[in-house]
Amino acid sequence: MKLGVLLDRIDGTPGGAEAHTLALMQRAAAAGDDVVLATMSGTAPAPIETIRVPAKGGRPERDEAFALEGARLLRGAGCDVVFAIRHALDCDVYLPHGGLVDDARAAKDRADGGASFFTRLGRRFSRKHEFFQRCERTLLAEAEGPAVITVSDMIRGRVKARYPAALRRTTTVVNGVDVEHFQREPFEDAGRALRKELRIENALLGVMLAHHPVLKGAETAVRALAQARIANHDKRFVLVLAGGKPPRRLAWLARNLGVSTEIRCIPALADPRPLYATADMLIHPTYYDPCSLVCLEALAMSLPVITTPQNGVHELMGRRGGIVIEAPDDAEALARAIDVLSEDELRAFTREDARYLSMRNRESTRLDRVLEICRAQAGRQNAASHR
Numbered sequence: 234m235k236l237g238v239l240l241d242r243i244d245g246t247p248g249g250a251e252a253h254t255l256a257l258m259q260r261a262a263a264a265g266d267d268v269v270l271a272t273m274s275g276t277a278p279a280p281i282e283t284i285r286v287p288a289k290g291g292r293p294e295r296d297e298a299f300a301l302e303g304a305r306l307l308r309g310a311g312c313d314v315v316f317a318i319r320h321a322l323d324c325d326v327y328l329p330h331g332g333l334v335d336d337a338r339a340a341k342d343r344a345d346g347g348a349s350f351f352t353r354l355g356r357r358f359s360r361k362h363e364f365f366q367r368c369e370r371t372l373l374a375e376a377e378g379p380a381v382i383t384v385s386d387m388i389r390g391r392v393k394a395r396y397p398a399a400l401r402r403t404t405t406v407v408n409g410v411d412v413e414h415f416q417r418e419p420f421e422d423a424g425r426a427l428r429k430e431l432r433i434e435n436a437l438l439g440v441m442l443a444h445h446p447v448l449k450g451a452e453t454a455v456r457a458l459a460q461a462r463i464a465n466h467d468k469r470f471v472l473v474l475a476g477g478k479p480p481r482r483l484a485w486l487a488r489n490l491g492v493s494t495e496i497r498c499i500p501a502l503a504d505p506r507p508l509y510a511t512a513d514m515l516i517h518p519t520y521y522d523p524c525s526l527v528c529l530e531a532l533a534m535s536l537p538v539i540t541t542p543q544n545g546v547h548e549l550m551g552r553r554g555g556i557v558i559e560a561p562d563d564a565e566a567l568a569r570a571i572d573v574l575s576e577d578e579l580r581a582f583t584r585e586d587a588r589y590l591s592m593r594n595r596e597s598t599r600l601d602r603v604l605e606i607c608r609a610q611a612g613r614q615n616a617a618s619h620r
Contacts, residue, residue, distance in 0.1 A: 234608050235267040237312030239303045241296070241320045243275035249526045250318050250330040253408065257316075260600040261607075269310050271303035284310065293364035296320055300368065313611035320368065325610050327372045328382040328603070332523040333391050334365045340521030340543065344448045344561070373399040380610045382603060384408045384524040385545025404606060407549065408524040409599030410591050415533035417510050417588075424511025431497050436471040437575055440512040442505055442527045444477040450518030450541070451483055456564035457516075459490040461571045470571065472516065473497045475508060509534035514574045519544050520561045533591035535584040539570045549594055554587040 240254050258268045258281050270277045271284045273295075284306050288299035304323040307315050317324035319331065331337055372378055373396035381403040383389040389405045428434050443449035454472055461470055472495060479498055487493045502508060509515075515531040517540045522528075524545035528538050532546075538555035540547060547557045556573065558566040574580050 234611050235313045236261050237307030237315040238270045239317040241273050257600050271307050293361045314607050322371050324379050326607050327379045332388050334369050344520040382406050387545045388523045406602045409594045409596035410529035410533045411596045412533050412591050415530050417535045420506045420510035423507035427507050428511050433471045437468045438512045439514050439516045440473045441516045442475045450561045453518045453564050454516050455487050457567035458492040460568035471495050475499050476501045509536050518561045532587040535588045537574050537583040554590045
């Protein structure tokens, strides 16, 4: 199979969607497939071929030009199937890694405490938002179209509700994790050094990794800190926020609640494994995550996870590997979950469960399933072209 991949950017420190797509391309290349990437920014590692798409101008004109020209260039390069996750108006396999456009927007509004009048007014005239809605409708609204892959049953359910005609061509392939790359033991020494650097050697440590901390429930986490009654009373509880710069209102909230000294804000880490290895729990009361790769990484690192039903990972967890609280804004429930996991013996047991869950959801198995769908789609298209 010659696999064409449409991805607007790829760089050395990819986020969730970029990391997933890069792993998919490398898996396909390792299996002997030819892989071609069409992108506006960055270069894929060998042996993947990169085609730079000349898309100029402001958004959304640049986005639309990339979507159309990128697909045309991939088909012109002889690709049997075109795979896309966003910025797509023409593809053969579509994986909406970020979920549905309006769902993600509504979750952001909830996390922000509701959209203001001016925000709502601006959206009515947002050509960028309209472009992504149009991409989604083009690929999902009709009975015929690309094969669709959802990364959780939660997202499949949303496709069923919003675009029922697309359900027949939709398959769920839950995200997986590289369990060889994410292991706790090799990074414990580096984790202890990180604790020393942050001056939290003897604290119970909760971590949150997020480029958009408010969307991932950072305000709820700060409120929970003020309520938590730590089971292990000889230790203080500290929250480390790694990733995007927290908004000013988060710092104001922490000061107002008297927990500023219990929070550390650090930049995004090129390698988060030492932080996972030294932490006691991942705090992730997210308002929206189709299937959080951060949570999967934490589970693989034997790190208990606290999250919500708004995260597709909860489907994998059930009652194992951590705690699922009912609502992302329920600080009291989050505080209780922190209290529960602060008990040493229970946390040790939960660590074992977390690693077990990740071993059942290996990235290699999930990527192979996505590639099976790509190959099947290529086969159907080749058969149709020879009729």
